[in-house]
Amino acid sequence: MTTALSDIHIRPARLEDAGDLASLCFPEEDAGRVRDYLAFCLCHPHITRLVAEANGRVVGNIELVRWKDKGEIGGLCVAAAFRRRGIARRLLEAAVELARRQGIRRLELYAPADQPWLLAFYRRMGFDGAEKAWLPLTTGGAEVVRLHMGMSPPCGSGEPDGIWVG
Numbered sequence: 001m002t003t004a005l006s007d008i009h010i011r012p013a014r015l016e017d018a019g020d021l022a023s024l025c026f027p028e029e030d031a032g033r034v035r036d037y038l039a040f041c042l043c044h045p046h047i048t049r050l051v052a053e054a055n056g057r058v059v060g061n062i063e064l065v066r067w068k069d070k071g072e073i074g075g076l077c078v079a080a081a082f083r084r085r086g087i088a089r090r091l092l093e094a095a096v097e098l099a100r101r102q103g104i105r106r107l108e109l110y111a112p113a114d115q116p117w118l119l120a121f122y123r124r125m126g127f128d129g130a131e132k133a134w135l136p137l138t139t140g141g142a143e144v145v146r147l148h149m150g151m152s153p154p155c156g157s158g159e160p161d162g163i164w165v166g
């Protein structure tokens with residue numbers, strides 16, 4: 001049975017999501033490290049993790065790190081069986097809206113340089129830039145493109161930090 005996109009719910013992550021995040025979204029990662037990093041994010045005042053839920057299972061993840069009026073998007077991932085249904089788009093839209101509400105004026109992300117479709121997707125979503133960088137990883141590292149988006153404050157801004165409007 002195929003899950004309709006209307007059945008996908010984007011919400012803030014909870015510690016109970018650790019199992020699905022490890023088994024469905026990050027199956028190549030150590031489950032304990034996935035849980036520890038989630039616990040770290042949930043306690044961190046500048047990090048917000050959002051997940052996509054379908055039929056009670058967590059099938060997607062994104063995170064927003066805020067420092068003053070700058071933000072960085074990372075950790076975008078959708079479970080392999082749920083790809084190509086618009087879930088990443090929904091997660092990214094939610095993270096961008098959250099950034100706007102948090103008062104972020106410049107949002108950045110790093111995209112793998114060897115996936116042109118992903119770069120094209122981010123550009124369709126409003127990100128700009130072409131500066132290349134080398135991202136050191138435990139697996140050796142990867143060439144990435146640094147993308148950014150300038151943001152204007154939301155209409156009627158003034159909400160407290162950390163607000164989530166789902």
Ligand SMILES: CC(C)(COP(=O)(O)OP(=O)(O)OC[C@H]1O[C@@H](n2cnc3c(N)ncnc32)[C@H](O)[C@@H]1OP(=O)(O)O)[C@@H](O)C(=O)NCCC(=O)NCCS
Binds near residue numbers: 086089110112117118
């Ligand atoms: C990247 C990833 C999150 C995309 O998730 P997804 O839910 O399948 O993406 P969506 O269905 O929302 O598609 C987003 C856009 O990319 C396009 N797209 C998605 N997968 C694609 C593919 N394999 N080839 C070409 N285009 C693709 C879609 O057409 C869509 O474009 P549109 O919204 O402008 O019409 C998913 O493939 C994934 O988890 N990959 C492994 C982790 C990763 O690479 N994360 C990105 C780190 S920067």
